[in-house]
Amino acid sequence: MKLLISHASPYARKCRVTALEKGIQGIEELHVSPLDEPEKLNHLNPLGKIPCLIYGENKTLFDSPVICAYFDEIGEGPRLMPKDGNAHWAMRRHEALFDGLLDSALNIVIDLRKPEEQHSEQWQQRWGCAIDRALSQAQNELDKIEGDLSTAQIALACAIGYLHFRLGKHDWLAPYPYLNEWYEAFAQRPSMQATQPK
Known part of the structure; x- marks a missing residue:
């Protein structure tokens, strides 16, 4: 492959x-x-x-x-995404939420790379608000996200990692201490350490 x-x-x-x-x-x-x-x-x-x-x-x-x-x-080991039923759709929902968070962050990064006169404060604010709402939802539903390793956890951790990497001047997780604590622990996994962006 x-x-x-x-x-x-x-x-x-x-x-x-x-x-x-x-x-x-x-x-x-x-x-x-x-x-x-x-x-x-x-x-x-x-x-x-x-x-x-x-x-x-x-x-x-x-x-x-x-x-x-x-x-x-x-792959080997337990499934990261439940095969069917309510658990499957709940996981899909979380994955879509965190992928959408990532999409919003990427949109901000792309906009900031344009010449300054082409920046859109309106869209940056809209994307930033979407990021904050997604992070708030993640903290509010952390009890449903924690536990066995899952697709949703990986999507969330990679999205937060990207915020730190590309948009780190803003402390996105300051309002979400429990989520920050979860991320700091998850980021120590060997898979996360081995794939840190350069």
């Missing part, structure tokens, strides 16, 4: 953490810049996005929720 990534991509990090936690060996990581090297990616993922997994006879999977679900299916 080959996994197209960049070290800084939080979406790729979700996949890398999941693969490590599921004990999947032999994944070749190929570093690709979607903007600078589209010829390496666009024929595999028409959306031109990473992560992208190549497996089997040149089959591909994208994006991170699908790749993580595949790793959960083929």
Whole structure:
């Protein structure tokens, strides 16, 4: 298997953490810049996005929720996503919430990379409010998120890690001490340490 990534991509990090936690060996990581090297990616993922997994006879999977679900299916140990029932949909809901948090953070980062006169304070505020609401919900539902390792936990930890990495001038977790305590502990997992962005 080959996994197209960049070290800084939080979406790729979700996949890398999941693969490590599921004990999947032999994944070749190929570093690709979607903007600078589209010829390496666009024929595999028409959306031109990473992560992208190549497996089997040149089959591909994208994006991170699908790749993580595949790793959960083929890897070892307990499932990270319940197979069905209320627990499955509750986990899907949390995963969507934390992926949406990550999307909002990425939108802010992209906006800040534009020339200053093109920045949108209105959209940055909107995305920032979405991040705060998602973090608040995560703290309020921490009792449902804690426990056995799960897809939701990995998505949440990678999203918070990205906030620290790209938007660390703002202390996003200051209003959420219990969530911060959870993240500090989760971030010590070997899979998180091995995939820290560069």
